[in-house]
Structures are given as structure tokens and as C-alpha cells.
Amino acid sequence: MTDDLGGAEPLLNRAQIAQIFNVSENTIDKWRAKGMPVDTEGGNGVAYGFLYSDCKAWFDETQARAASEKRAAEEFVAQQRMAFLGIDKRDQKAGLSPAQMRELAQAELVWMQAAERRGALVQVDEMVELLDLVFAEVRAGLDGQPDWLEREFALSGSDVERVVSYNDEILRAIKATISAAALSDPAELVDPLDGGLI
The missing domain is CATH 1.10.10.10 (Winged helix-like DNA-binding domain superfamily/Winged helix DNA-binding domain)
Known part of the structure; x- marks a missing residue:
């Protein structure tokens, strides 16, 4: 040789x-x-x-x-981690290492804290409480509206029933809009029709 x-x-x-x-x-x-x-x-x-x-x-x-062998082991670990965490492989975070995920989480935390100080981010429980107050006012107004209309405009009983039905549809539409937006846990959403949780 x-x-x-x-x-x-x-x-x-x-x-x-x-x-x-x-x-x-x-x-x-x-x-x-x-x-x-x-x-x-x-x-x-x-x-x-x-x-x-x-x-x-x-x-x-x-x-x-x-x-x-190292690449195969790392890919196996990543796949198992994604399955355990319920992350879709197409998710941008799926390919990140634990250190990169930690850095990303820290950056997101700093961003959220700054946004909260600016008033651009609100805690979910605060929003649920606010929505509860708003719905209480809307519900009270709509519940009292048929009686007021009956007195002010001498509506008949069937006309009052139509107003009540129309108001119920407004409240249902509000409820559907909030549910579709998924602002919080569905168990915490206020039901505008009865004032309780959905």
C-alpha cells in the first residue's frame, strides 16, 4: 500500500x-x-x-x-416528546430542542409581561369577570325591554312574545360568537340566557 x-x-x-x-x-x-x-x-x-x-x-x-445512531435516537426522542406533548409535527416548535423550547418560553413570557403592562394583554379570569358583568347588563336590559315596549307602545301579548324571542336570539348569537372565539375554557363561558356558566 x-x-x-x-x-x-x-x-x-x-x-x-x-x-x-x-x-x-x-x-x-x-x-x-x-x-x-x-x-x-x-x-x-x-x-x-x-x-x-x-x-x-x-x-x-x-x-x-x-x-x-445519534440522529436516529434524537429523532425517536423528538417524535416521542411530540406525541407525549400532543404537538403536531408541522408545528414550528416540534423540531426545537429542550434548550430552544426553554429560550422560546422565556422570550414569550417577557413579551407577555410587557404586553400586560401596556394593557395589550388581559388575564383570562379578568376577561371572564368583565364578560359576566357585561352580560348581566345586557340580560337585564333585554329582559326589561318587552315590558317597556308594551307600556310605551301598547304592544299586544303576541308582539311582546316576538320581542322576547328576538332578544333571546341576540343572546344566543353572542354566546355562539364567544364560543367560536374560544377566549377561555368553555366551562368558564357565561351563558347570556340564564346568567350561569355555559
Whole structure:
């Protein structure tokens, strides 16, 4: 066999091959035990002999195999993590490492705190409380409207019933709009028809 310079490739001892790979002789012994090729077996005063080209080919193959196994393991972990967290693979966060997810969460927290200080972000429980107050006013007004219309405009009983039905439809439309917006847990949404939770 010839080396890169065109001459015959020399047989190297443990110290020399270790020096090329920048590792200790103990590491060479471990690599030999794992399958690194040896041209001349040593022992009883005979030095081990290594051909660099064979050792380099084994090293490159071993590194490539280790990298492939690591990628496969990382992909498996990522898939299992996504399944456990219920994240869709198309989600932009799906490919992030735990450290990147932590950084993203910290950035989102800082953004939300700043938005809350500016008044651009409201806590869900505060919004539910506000909606409850608003619906109480709307409900009271709409509940009293038929009686007021009957007194002010001398509406008949059937006309009052039509007004009550119309008002109920308004409240149902408000409820549907809020449910579709999914502003909070559905269990916390106020039912505008009875003042209770939906």
C-alpha cells in the first residue's frame, strides 16, 4: 500500500497511531478492542503494527455509524416528546430542542409581561369577570325591554312574545360568537340566557 505522498505506507506502532489521531495509547487499545484493524498483532515484546489507511477508514466508518445512531435516537426522542406533548409535527416548535423550547418560553413570557403592562394583554379570569358583568347588563336590559315596549307602545301579548324571542336570539348569537372565539375554557363561558356558566 502507498501513502498520500506516493511512497509505501509505513507500519506504525501504538504511540505513532495515537499521535496521528491525537489520543492516548489507552484509547488505541480500546479502539483495537472495538475492531480497529491491526496489521501486526503485538505481545511478548512484539509491537503492534497499524496501517494508517486501514485505521482511518475504520475510524471514519465508526464516526459515521455513531452519528447516524445519534440522529436516529434524537429523532425517536423528538417524535416521542411530540406525541407525549400532543404537538403536531408541522408545528414550528416540534423540531426545537429542550434548550430552544426553554429560550422560546422565556422570550414569550417577557413579551407577555410587557404586553400586560401596556394593557395589550388581559388575564383570562379578568376577561371572564368583565364578560359576566357585561352580560348581566345586557340580560337585564333585554329582559326589561318587552315590558317597556308594551307600556310605551301598547304592544299586544303576541308582539311582546316576538320581542322576547328576538332578544333571546341576540343572546344566543353572542354566546355562539364567544364560543367560536374560544377566549377561555368553555366551562368558564357565561351563558347570556340564564346568567350561569355555559
